[in-house]
Amino acid sequence: MKMLLLLSVLTTLSLVVGVDRGNFKSCDQSGFCRRNRNMQPGESPYYLLMNNLKVSPTKIESRLANAKTGVLYTLEISALMDGMLRMKINEATPIRQRFEATEALNGEPKETSLKLVSQNSEGMTIEFGKNKAIIHANPFRLDVYSGDQHVISANTRGLMKFEHYRTKEQPKPENQEQEGPANQVEEEKPAAEVEDMDGAWEEHFKSHADSKPFGPSSVGMDFSFVGFKHVYGIPEHADAFSLKQTKGSTDPYRLYNLDVFQFEVNNPMALYGSVPFMVAHSDIKTVGLLWLNAAETWIDIEPATQQSVVSSIVDFVKGSTQLPQTDTHWFSESGIIDVFFLPGPGPKDVMKQNAILSGTTPLPPYFSIAYHQCRWNYNDQEDVRNVDANFDEHDIPYDVIWLDIEHTDGKKYFTWDNHKFPNPEEMINNVTAKGRKMVTIIDPHIKRDSGYHIHSEATSKGYYVKNKDGHDYDGWCWPGSSGYLDFVNPEVRDWWASKFGLDHYKGSTLQLFTWNDMNEPSVFNGPEVTMHKDAKHYGSWEHRDLHNMYGILMTMSTYKGHLQRSNGHLRSFLLSRAFFVGSQRYGAVWTGDNTADWDHLRITVPMLLSMSISGITFCGADVGGFFMNPDAELLVRWYQAGAFQPFFRAHSHLETKRREPWLFDAETKQLIRAAIQKRYSLLPYWYTLFMENEQNGMPPMRPLWMEFPSDQTTFDMDDEYMIGSSLLVHPVMESKATNVEVYFPGENQVWYDVDNYQKFNGLESSTIPVTMSKIPVFQRGGTIIAKRERMRRSSSLSHDDPYTLIVALDKTGQFANGNLYIDDGHTFQYKQGEYIYQGFSFKKDTLTNHALQGSEKFETKAWLEKVIIIGISTEPKTVQVESHDFGKKNLLFTYKSSTQLLIIRKPAVNIEAEWSIKLLF
Structure with missing residues (x-):
């Protein structure tokens, strides 16, 4: 019965033309999104306790209080290297610890000196490097300056929200007498003050129930970019590069790693990766903001206005108060408020500052920036041999051939189908004898098969994610019933890394590299095709706390395995579909399961630019489109575009027609060959750019304004x-x-x-x-x-x-x-x-x-x-x-x-x- 269910799910997925929106939540279907989005600008209830202030050489520490609830919070504002500022807000006495996504950072950010310039009952002014910030006490607000220019304000519109953990009040028995006078009536709150708490303790989506034992836990804050009409970043979305207005027109931009078949273009729906990093650019300044939170996150953007809310209430900005301003509102389901302000002042400064925080792409091996040939799936060793030989026969260079899930023994990763691939090591050596490499897919779902060594070890060692009841989580993916490894556990990551050793991964060689797919994680029978939020991870974290980090924790482990198998001598190459802040430290990403149409070709440029400026610099899109069958014109134009993008790979779905270049007419083949040859002629230039990217964070693929920051036509x-x-x-x-x-x-x-x-x-x-x-x-x-x-x-x-x-x-x-x-x-x-x-x-x-x-x-x-x-x-x-x-x-x-x-x-x-x-x- 279960296998019939899986076949039904797979058939439905493969037949979908365009994304099935009903599989994915809208903001209205998410309780915490509704609660945060329905807040109206006004005076914030949060205020700073000035008598609790502690000033150290590198940071300001104090307490915040919510005037309505009386709940206390800790506040830390730290000066960081290269002129950055960090703000952390957490519960002062939580009933359970709140998750912090610090493993996404490139080590603990280095603090530097901070100077308290002035202080009174209304707040204080601090200087950090060449920049300064003004902290207002009541209501709490933070204004950040790049040099002398006011650039970002936090909580100016009073939209800060921090839902503290609590225990659920049990209803009183019906026969219990009411305390107090018999005629006492509870005062009703005005309708505007009644908060929608539907879904705060349990939430339902389709047939799925999400238990919330600690109740509502969302965090949110508004940030105004003062002097800016354009904001960019927050990948991954199939939308314009300059981010659009959402408030009053669409759902907010959503960051929640999801497996979205045949995603639509020009909308703010969540896709495979999430980087909560935004860049604001004008002709005189560039600044960045990193919202370090791994839970589901939504970001509202209001249009740039000329009468700035900030400039109308403060007089810090020199000249006119008629400044453009873009208002944004960020909110996440759980975690803490952990925000990094990157004050630039120029675009290349912001790229460097982000690189300091989240790391850079290590210099890729030379072969990996060349052309990759992939399909779901090359059928067997003979198919691989023929494809490899035909590239030579038709005088087309290529560097890497890829094998998808069908190369395994029944979708069991680290294995080979002995009938189709009886001599994998020999097959790999035949390819690498020509200077080429091979990549195999290895996904996070592990087939529940007692004879499969990965499953039996993971089970006996307790390495799987648990469901809310403490039993091994059972989800459905390509192998059928599957366990999902708990990469939050450092022991699991070390164990996983060891599996890439040549003594463990039989049939592999040092010239075999890895593709981590489906690592959002994808769960075919789960809510929104992913893992239940109340699943349990190592350390008692709920999956909701760290969902967007699951993919990076997997690639972190795979990367470590690649390094260990060569004793740290050889560089790694791996590709991941899911990504988060810092994923660039471990390899390349691609835009996911696109479609062979002109809209999807056009959207690759803004998608890759958004990734690039957010630190995810080794990025590309499936050339030709993953789904459907491109005609010759579209395929040629896609090869020509892909040849000038950082990661250059052709890939296609199992049910599409074969589309190797020589299967087309002579003219089309020649045009594809010419595009690939252009890529190869420029490899020295690409390689130099990737080296410089590792050094200073500058992406190889850049918006025009990064090189010409004052040219407004490019914005x-x-x-x-x-x-x-x-x-x-x-x-x-x-x-x-x-x-x-x-x-x-x-x-x-x-x-x-x-x-x-x-x-x-x-x-x-x-x-x-x-x-x-x-x-x-x-x-x-x-x-x-x-x-x-x-x-x-x-x-x-x-x-x-x-x-x-x-x-x-x-x-x-x-x-x-x-x-x-x-x-x-x-x-x-x-x-x-x-x-x-x-x-x-x-x-x-x-x-x-x-x-x-x-x-x-x-x-x-x-x-x-x-x-x-x-x-x-x-x-x-x-x-x-x-x-x-x-x-x-x-x-x-x-x-x-x-x-x-x-x-x-x-x-x-x-x-x-x-x-x-x-x-x-």
Whole structure:
């Protein structure tokens, strides 16, 4: 009977066209969302007890009180490194501990000095670094300044709410006499003051009941971004990059990791990942806010207003009080209020500050930023062999082939189907002999099969999540009846990590990597297709407290397993569908189960930009769409877009037609090959960007305003973006398109089409003609990019191949610079200084290079094959290279006056040696 139920569920899921909204809650169906959202702006009942104030070198501590309930709370305001501020509010004497999501952070944030500037009965002013904050006592409010500019206010509209834990009052027996005078009547509260407590102690959704033994426990607060019309971030949502108004028009943006089949675009519904991080940007400031809470969270956004609530009641802002302001309201089902204010002042400062808090993406192995080929599922070893061979036969490079759930023995992870994959190690070795890798899927649901060693060990050791009654939680997923590992338990994480050892994962090798899917977690027969909120974790935490962290705890464990199996020598690659704050520290993510249509292609750009600015920088979308069958035009345009996004993988559903590139007509195959080859030629640039991302948090994929912060035209744009600081990309995302309208940002900037070297000026829009072979990509004047133009079967085979430098001169025609990073591509030796980090500079008609970092421990055989200089107005008489190896020699070159293009051939100098190339006129 249970198996019939599962088959029914799976059939329903596979037949759904578009998301079934009835499977997922609206705000009206969530008690805590209703209670918080129905609050009206006004005077907050929370006030600061000034006589309880404690000032230390790095923080302010005191108590808050709720004037209506008398409940006390602790308040900590701490100064952090790099000019950040942290505010924590918790119950002073809770009847049980409240969950804090600190494991998502990159270690405990370092505190720094804080100065108390002034204090009186109404509040105080503090300084931290170059910034300051004003704390108002009654009602409690916090105003944060970036330098002298007021940028964020907390609880200005009085929407703070902190529902304390309590025990449920039992109803009095009917025959018990009422105390007091017989004629006493309880005074009725006005209707406006009666709070909707429906669902506070037990909540029902469809056939599911959610017990709440400690009653209502939500926390919420309003934050106003003063001086800002645009806010971004809070992934994951299939919506515009510049976040839309929700209050009065739609549900709030929801952060609750869910398995959403064929998600819809342009709405605030929850998807697979949750990062409660928001960035506000204007032409003069950029700031960020991190709401560190792992419970279900909703965020309301009210439109920017010119008459600011904040500026109308305070006079701190210099100049006019007519400031734009965006008001937001954040509320979570449980946990504490733990907020980080990132005062910028610029976009790159905010990226660095967020990186300090949540960490950065460790430099990925080189192969992982190349092209990945995936399908649910490659059928058997022969299928894998044929797919691998056909890439070679059709001269298409690729680096990784993936196996989905059908490769296992009955959906039991860490196993192989012995009939379909009888010799997995041999299969992997045949692929890796060409420099390629393999990935297998490993999900968190464990098949309940007494003969399955993972299940029997997990059961005997008590490693599964429990239901509310204390028994092992039983949910349904791909294997049928399944247990779910309790990754909250550090012992479980260590045990899970050990399973990736080659002695445990039979048939695996060090060249086999991992895909953690379904880790929201997905539970087919659970409420909203996920785990019951009253399930119990290690430490007596309810699942509601930490739901959005379940996926990161799994990937944390998998990552540790990858490191351990090579004794910490080799870098890991893993992909996760669920993510949270800090997931970038463990691997890549993708946007989930998208659909093969133009709307889903278009939405990839704003979705990936939202992830990128929130720290989730190694991100991509299933090329071609997971569901349905793309026609040739859509597939080609998706490959062209994916080739210029951080994670580049084609993937498709079990029931779709096979869509390997050679299964299409010759023209389509050639167009796909050309898009993939463009990716491979730019791998040196991508790799350099990922190294710099690890160092400073700057995402490889960036909104235009990150590079041009004062250009207001870019603030609403999400159909074009930057790769690093040098390339502007505008994918073709409309059917039958014959042109695209491209905006070129930046005053006194010049841009060059990478295909025909046509020149465009900044602060102008141009109509760019497109054919099916055209990918609109433009190099910024004043930059130098290193490429590799020789095509190999896989990226590792190009390790010693020569480079081509593309030198795009600035508007004056006199200057350009750029960087190149090189290491071995797969180990952690780069952390010991074994790498090359070169800077290239063109000025005074001379191209030179110099070492930026690194050591003599690492050398390369790679040499400089070609230099292309764009934007040079006059043909030189002579081009001369000078090197310590051979002195001076003249070089062959060609000059095209129509495009102001100079091509210098075979300088033949080592890419890391000291050399210069001089143009003589």
